[in-house]
Amino acid sequence: MRVLIIGCGYVGLPLAAELVRQGHEVFGVRRSEAAFDEMKSAGVTPIAADITQPADLQNIALPFDWVVNTTSSSGGGVEEYKQVYLQGNQNLIDWLATNPPKKFVYTSSTSVYGQDDGSVVKESSPAEPTADTGKILVETEKLLLAVATEKKFPAVILRIAGIYGPDRGHFFQQYMRNEAKIPGNGDRVTNMIHQHDVVGAIIAALKSGRAGEIYNVVDDEPVAHIHFFRWLSETLGKYMPPFAPEDEGVWKKRGVTNKKVSNRRLKMELGYQFKYPTFRQGYTAEILRLEAAGKFNPLPDPR
DSSP states (O other): OEEEEEOTTTTHHHHHHHHHHTTOEEEEEESSSTTHHHHHHTTOEEEEOOTTOHHHHTTSOOOOSEEEEOOOOTTOOHHHHIIIIIIHHHHHHHHHSSSOOSEEEEEEEGGGOOOOSSOEEOTTSOOOOSSHHHHHHHHHHHHHHHHHHHSOOOEEEEEEOEEEBTTBOHHHHHHHTTOOOEETTSOOEEOEEEHHHHHHHHHHHHHHOOTTOEEEEOOSOOEEHHHHHHHHHHHHTOOOOOEEOTTSHHHHHHOSOOOEEOOHHHHHHSOOOOSSOSHHHHHHHHHHHHHHTTOOOOOOOOO
């Protein structure tokens, strides 16, 4: 297959490398040439382009069999979300209209679920986020679902949970720096997925995902904050983090939902099998990787 990966970053670059390994011809798009050498060494043909600029897309030779959009807003606000996600996908749809791919996969987010009652959510559950950025992601999904229905555009949407893996994992890294806090009584649930399994799920969607469908990409064990930190504490021999009021600013931003995201459709319909079915396997692998690289230097407990 001739494959285009848009956004060759934390997920897109290992995805591109794995597709090359499987024998595909892969092209990778980034807004700058910062990682071009790394892309080339992985066998990926690099392209400098910005999907918010339609003229940039016209310089890329069509057609492609598979297109994957893994672009990120880089933590931007509402306007950047509109440009990168909503307008960016509209630009891609317009550009691909004359030579549509066999499959188009877009990586959305489980943040579109606004549930705050600890309930189990699946793809058919209401997607009614309270955050303005989440609302833009919902708009983007609706755009892709509409063109899938009305124009037979082969869009598949993946709602990705919080990604962790090599050198990434917000709560883990906070814990290692002794900066972690447990919000409230610690019963809020977080949903995670290892980088390796995000890549695997995207490939499964490229091969077997149905156009116009949504699949949650999350591991088998949504976990309450207190249980996650207790596992880290027992595994690493460190103290538990202190508790903190939920109204602290960081939790107003990050702890606005409380839900358990189901991955049943991903496993049942796409037959995906996880390498890291829970955070325990995934973070054990990361700790061992850091130790082998001589980078495992947790700060001593301040108590």
